[in-house]
Amino acid sequence: MILARIRTGCLVLACAAIGLSPTASSGQEQIWRHAISVLEPAKLPADFKRLPYVNPDAPKQGELKLSDEGTYDNFNPLVDRGNPASGLTLTYDTLLVSSEDEIGVSYGLLAEALSYPEDRSSVTFRLRPEAKWADGQPVTPEDVVFSFDSAKANSTTLANYYRHVTSAEKTGEREVTFRFDEKNNKELPQIVGDFPILPKHWWQGKDASGKDRDISKTTLEPIMGSGPYKLASFQAGSTIRYELRDDYWGKDLPINIGQHNFKVISYTYFADSDVEFEAFRAGNIDYRQENSSSRWATRYDFDAVKDGRIKREALRNAFRATGVMQAYVPNLRRDQFKDARVREALNYAYDFEDLNKNLAYGGLNRVDSFFWGTDLAAKGLPQGKELEILNGLKDKIPPRVFTEPYTNPVGGDPQKVRDNLRKAIALFKEAGWELKGNRMVNTKTGQPMRFEILLNSPSAERTVLPYVASLKKIGVDASIRTVDSSQYVNRVRSFDFDMIFGVWAQTMNPGNEQSNYWGSQSANQPGSRNLAGISDPAVDELIKKVTFAPTREDQIAAVHALDRVLLANHFVIPMFYSGETRIAYWAKLSHPEPLPEYGIGFPSLWWAK
Template identity: 35%
Template sequence: MKRYPVFLHFLIALFLANCGLSEAAEKHHAIAMHGEPKYPPRFQHFDYVNPDAPIGGTLRLSAIGSFDSLNPFLLKGVSPRGLGDVYQSLLERSRDEPFTLYANIAKTIEVAEDRSWIVFHLNPKARFSNGSPITAQDVLFSFEILRESGRPNVQSYYQKVTAVDIQSPLSIRFAFEEDGRFEMPLIIGLMSVLPASESLKTDFEKSSLTPLIGSGPYLVEKVEPGRRIIYRRNENFWGWELPQNKGRFNFDRIIYDYFRDDDVALEAFKSHRVDARFENSATKWTSAYGWQSGVEYRQSTPKLSLPAPMLAFVFNTRHEKFSDLRVRQALTHAFDFEWVNANILHGLYKRTHSYFENSPLAAKGTITKAERELLSPFTDELLSSVFDKSFRLPVTDGSGRARDNLKEAQGLLLAAGYRIKNGVLTHQQSGQPFEIEFLINNTDYIKLISPFQRNLELLGIRSNIRQIDTASYQNRLTDYDFDIIINSWGQSLSPGNEQAFYWSQKAATTPGTRNYPGIRLAAVDAMIERIATAGDRDTLVTATRALDRVLLAGYYVIPLYYTDEQWLAHWPEIKLPPTPSYWGTGPDLWWHEKNS
């Protein structure tokens, strides 16, 4: 990468200016993926905080499992919860906009109109926790070390940078390749900045319980390996006066205690050794909380306005038995969500009908003219239903019988060449019995699979559940060595380059991606490209809805369920702001009532 000395860059800029070709741009306090930032220059605070929240007290939280590394930037090792508050990025994301970043370590930015480059002008007040100033050299060092040794997705993104130029001790410019560059200024803006150091460069890839030097609002105060980590509020944090930090990071100390399983963590909460916990179990949420020693736990349900994760049974279409759409449709009819929700999930969930559920990005109703125009070049590979029907999942009366649905499933399997032979569904041509292995690493999934198995048995399909350890499970996913798994894909209100990692043809044949179903469609690739290069919000929404329609019509998964609420149990002294963000709530927004 080119790195021009400061005087040479000045001469180049002067030459371009004299030629009428200056690349200078207006300096901004924020950058939005599309449209204008919600918050103006010199705004006071985010709307979802309590700017008058008192400072003080200790917040005790729980985590499950263990940790063995204090380097959160590596794939190797498991980092503890809360470590993100030790570091700061160039720009800070707001949580009540689809994707907008505000000045943070970078005080101002300049961005090319075509997003081909961005210049970060650093805040001269920005400091690492040891008091040393943050410079452009630190930014360059962080970029290079994360590109070379960081997490795979980070490395992939950072490879799109074509040049990095230090323009002055407090200014640095990044340039991007054309492919997918519209999002790249924001991705680089989210980069955490580490201090340039030869020792860090040498030891970066070593898993260690020695914390890296950060520049955030908290410091690592004490570590009990694998069991506990304590963070202390940094009174000397350079960024306390920034508007995005008002009303946040209010506790003097935050403690994460690690427990071997969630039941033990729940008991720790009930005995008031833990102050708050997010609940993921519908059974526990409805029955495990109540009065304790005359004090009632609070059960708060902040609303979520993000796309709900697509939690689903996933078919591996690389296997011949799942390559036939009719088979995937038949198995979708065999899953009785209404019974599962009523009898296992306490009726607390809604059925997922979109890869972008609970958001304006979801494809609802019949196809629009704009979506049709995007997909019309691919009519040869797409089903006609994409263009003339809205997607609908089968529904039952919740009785568990689902006779009509099973009858529909039988007809689809018959059309796909299957017959019942000696009580077993068998492919007429190959003579192979239809057998399914559900691969899991989470015992909780058994309760979802078991009622499904009963309906599969009525269709003559043999199935078994194989539970394996996390490492073995990940290895099999990496190699796509499974029949059916239960997986979850998270989404944002501003999807981008990550969609290629989820659904592209290249990802389908590359080990270790998240295209677990093995989707291989030119239409999908085209919609991903359209999303990644969208220059305005309307284009992004249209392309995302078109992608959603294609994915749904292929029946690559059996969608399960979602909730548009967070389930937060907390003791009365832990207070929350009244207005949730799109992301709901989080510990950085809370405060302790005793300090009011």
């Protein structure tokens, strides 16, 4: 789905113009451009022949066998309900596609050009005349309008993400225009190029049984798209097979040269991550991204690794331009988590150092920023423009923002752990809780501090159990509940949890998505990414400053201030991240050397030998 990708924004237009025509509404000259960028003009000219990081001679052959954990029950990418199937993006195209060799640069895919006025109150895309659906019908402005209207009507996530886009309308034979309810929001012209474009005539037709299709509902009918692959076959909830289309309209576009090289891409689902790993070991799965540091350190010692039939790589590429926050997320909609001192106390009970040593073999790093790993992370004490911004919010933010750089508690040895637990008990006491016997109870109501940590995989339990044991030492009754993926998705979408894991990926151009992550408007919108339920006036003001920053310097200062305020309120308990993509794959697969600067290009750039 669109928001599962690393998203980019737009601050600076690409230099090359494709053509000029007058803009009827403003009298301005309409500049058609082939690309749009975040920080610097796009590197590639309008007549580029291919992306610089692909292998243009990569063979089109073989099957790529992949896996996923859990199950699926939906092929419709424009609804929030159900579990979307892996690989759906293979079947549809978008208006724009991002470069993995530049930060925040997008080039036209379905759109051959785009244009917008100086105040960025709208954006117009001109579709390629050769763009076709799998049934041979052309991709039209009506398809784009239908897809956008359906996305906003049927997906809370997309409706929130595109809430400042008021309309999409056909404005020419091959032109579609998006209009915005605010001016000078510099990323809106770019992000409307990201959502899936689906065929209006297919969705408004009938299925094989003669029933009307419904874009507002989940479906297990293989959908038709305009993308390089077709959904060829499946076993519901278990397997999916995608086949490369020989008649793909865009296969010779410069943006696609050297890409989409596997004849078949298939997915097999597993209920257990250990069984999934054994399938990879046995050669039934070709590629694995390893998310367990302990498994990475201890389980890759079998013969296929030793003799080179399986290759292992730990790559920094994607993290060169991606900040990450992974954390325990207390649900602030629950009364027991409303006090920031309680949330801070929960951090003091978390012994990352012991977990890293004993479970991850030292392979993890503690996250201490919502933009961890990038220059957007706040450091030291606020200065300059950042300090000016924070001074304007002085009565709305914790005073410690001005006097104490954020740091996580440090454990790892018995004395430090004891000191941290004492601090946790003291913070609970300040917040109106006290330790009675072996239970932490509310001094007014007598209710115990009790909550459930909701998980969607048994493999995560070993990471959580040490935290649960630590909490029990200070009388906090934390428990683990592991549910199947369908139930987990539904409960998270409706905020029916006490605490969960949360992961947010940040680009180098934070913008509109910040409202979906932390803004008051999304706090009670089912399906939003505001998992914690943050509703804070200062955070809302800072999000606006980030989104409407007039210069890059102003934007960075506002992001630093936002990061600092989010941390000071202890909205989450930061966890850890490795800071690299750890992959293992059978040697029959190959990829370009070098890989793109900011990504690993999987699977689109890879090929079978």
